[in-house]
Amino acid sequence: MIIGLTGSIASGKSTVAKMMTELGLPIVDADIVARDVVEPGTETLALIAESFGQAILLEDGNLNRTRLGDIIFHEPAKRKILNDIMHPAIRKEMLRQRDAYLEAGYQHVVMDIPLLFESKLQHFVERIIVVSVSEEVQLRRLMERNNLSKEDALARMHSQLPMSVKEKGADAVIYNNENIENTEEQLRKILSYWNVI
Ligand SMILES: CC(C)(COP(=O)(O)OP(=O)(O)OC[C@H]1O[C@@H](n2cnc3c(N)ncnc32)[C@H](O)[C@@H]1O)[C@@H](O)C(=O)NCCC(=O)NCCS
Numbered sequence: 001m002i003i004g005l006t007g008s009i010a011s012g013k014s015t016v017a018k019m020m021t022e023l024g025l026p027i028v029d030a031d032i033v034a035r036d037v038v039e040p041g042t043e044t045l046a047l048i049a050e051s052f053g054q055a056i057l058l059e060d061g062n063l064n065r066t067r068l069g070d071i072i073f074h075e076p077a078k079r080k081i082l083n084d085i086m087h088p089a090i091r092k093e094m095l096r097q098r099d100a101y102l103e104a105g106y107q108h109v110v111m112d113i114p115l116l117f118e119s120k121l122q123h124f125v126e127r128i129i130v131v132s133v134s135e136e137v138q139l140r141r142l143m144e145r146n147n148l149s150k151e152d153a154l155a156r157m158h159s160q161l162p163m164s165v166k167e168k169g170a171d172a173v174i175y176n177n178e179n180i181e182n183t184e185e186q187l188r189k190i191l192s193y194w195n196v197i
């Protein structure tokens, strides 16, 4: 079974993905892939520098992620330009990794895709788990984890579809407002119901 894991920024996808790894499931992580496709020397990074200017690169040639984030989370038109450059490369590499796991004999693969609904990638997966939190908890965790102001955290949250829309598209929802043990219990119930564990 190909399981899509999604949610909203700082809702707890990585936390749940880690639990799934510990259960022996292979994970294809879109955020990791999104970093790999902009390594120095890649065509994708060259296209970003062309569109956003050379000042988007650090002195050592790496992408200045903080600067790019400041731009794209505040300007929807710039976000679209970046998405149009990066998403095809991300999708291609994610499918390659998924197929490699299947060829290696894994029965199940988890695809951790933050923008699964925004990018309409439902067809990549057979079942969808949405990790959900209240807006209040999400804002608090995001501000703490990324050391962001309230305004910057809200800009990131509003760059994505509302949680309620994602929940409607889910086969199962994990509510991650409580402690980690509670979240893990919900995860185990879902996977056992689907005969994955
Ligand atoms: C803008 C970038 C450089 C900021 O980097 P930074 O290290 O600060 O954040 P990181 O990559 O860890 O992303 C954190 C979270 O932000 C959210 N996010 C990232 N990109 C986007 C986007 N284009 N639209 C909406 N939300 C996004 C996701 O929930 C993601 O999990 C980076 O997020 C990026 O390259 N984004 C474009 C690629 C993309 O769409 N990635 C999302 C997964 S496919």
Ligand SMILES: Nc1ncnc2c1ncn2[C@@H]1O[C@H](COP(=O)(O)OP(=O)(O)OP(=O)(O)O)[C@@H](O)[C@H]1O
Residues within 6 Å of the ligand: 007, 008, 009, 010, 011, 012, 013, 014, 015, 016, 031, 114, 141, 142, 145, 176, 177, 178, 179, 180, 183
């Ligand atoms: N149940 C929980 N209790 C307390 N803190 C939690 C819980 N779940 C997650 N966190 C914390 O909240 C923050 C966000 O979680 P996580 O990084 O897993 O989210 P994410 O959905 O993967 O985020 P992103 O979309 O930005 O990659 C992290 O600092 C994490 O340690």
